[in-house]
Amino acid sequence: MRIDILTLLPKLLEGPFADSIMHRAQKAGLAEIHIHNIRDYSTANNKQADDYQFGGGAGMVMTIQPIADCIEKLKSERQYDEIIYLTPDGETLNQGLCNQWSMKENLLLLCGHYKGVDQRIRDKYITREVSIGDYVLSGGELAAAVIVDSVVRLIPGVLNDETSALSDSFQDHLLAPPVYTRPAEYDGMKIPDILLSGHFAKIEEWRFQESYQKTAQRRPDLLEKFNRKSDEQ
Ligand code: SAM
Numbered sequence: 001m002r003i004d005i006l007t008l009l010p011k012l013l014e015g016p017f018a019d020s021i022m023h024r025a026q027k028a029g030l031a032e033i034h035i036h037n038i039r040d041y042s043t044a045n046n047k048q049a050d051d052y053q054f055g056g057g058a059g060m061v062m063t064i065q066p067i068a069d070c071i072e073k074l075k076s077e078r079q080y081d082e083i084i085y086l087t088p089d090g091e092t093l094n095q096g097l098c099n100q101w102s103m104k105e106n107l108l109l110l111c112g113h114y115k116g117v118d119q120r121i122r123d124k125y126i127t128r129e130v131s132i133g134d135y136v137l138s139g140g141e142l143a144a145a146v147i148v149d150s151v152v153r154l155i156p157g158v159l160n161d162e163t164s165a166l167s168d169s170f171q172d173h174l175l176a177p178p179v180y181t182r183p184a185e186y187d188g189m190k191i192p193d194i195l196l197s198g199h200f201a202k203i204e205e206w207r208f209q210e211s212y213q214k215t216a217q218r219r220p221d222l223l224e225k226f227n228r229k230s231d232e233q
Contacts, residue, residue: 086140090129093168102154124211173226177210
């Protein structure tokens with residue numbers, strides 16, 4: 001998979017993909033992440049990429065020209081499955097979207113800054129508008145990093161044990177069960193006996209019950225989805 005990220009602040013994206021699973025995925029050739037500085041595409045003498053809002057009001061707006069030129073160049077080189085604008089007024093990111101996107105070939109992510117991008121960029125190029133939650137960040141870079149991380153870890157071959165991602169929260173509309181490692185007793189707290197039983201089917205049943213109860217307590221909205229899906233099957 002190839003992911004192109006358009007940003008005014010490329011430095012903000014140097015860290016998140018340089019270590020651990022994201023680094024391994026790139027090294028193994030399973031994910032290519034390309035960062036583009038929008039300002040490099042500005043034809044203005046001072047490389048300006050923002051301007052005042054029409055109608056007045058506080059805050060600058062990212063201009064059309066450098067973003068459009070960058071997107072046009074990239075689109076002339078390959079076809080994108082989605083061109084995603086990170087924005088608080090978009091649909092909220094969820095595991096279902098991450099699963100879908102992990103099977104795509106080419107994604108383009110556009111990071112906004114200031115008051116965001118000129119609406120005409122959104123109207124002309126954007127196929128999907130995505131928020132990472134109901135709060136406002138200063139820029140789209142951290143949101144882009146969240147999307148890349150949550151999508152790339154799902155690409156087949158990226159995790160050492162692919163079944164691990166399948167038992168994470170949200171995959172079945174359930175939250176993950178508790179996990180334990182050595183020592184089996186810490187400060188008087190013992191791990192549940194069942195986990196030492198060696199009985200795989202019973203351990204799976206215990207994990208399911210823990211997941212189910214946790215989801216019922218913390219996220220009844222998810223449990224409804226889980227129950228609906230179970231009824232359909
Ligand atoms: N004026 C915009 C609004 O109220 O919807 C907020 C602009 S915000 C200060 C600047 C940029 O940060 C946005 O263009 C977007 O790219 C990014 N951003 C902020 N919050 C975000 C969120 N919750 N999810 C995704 N991107 C976000």
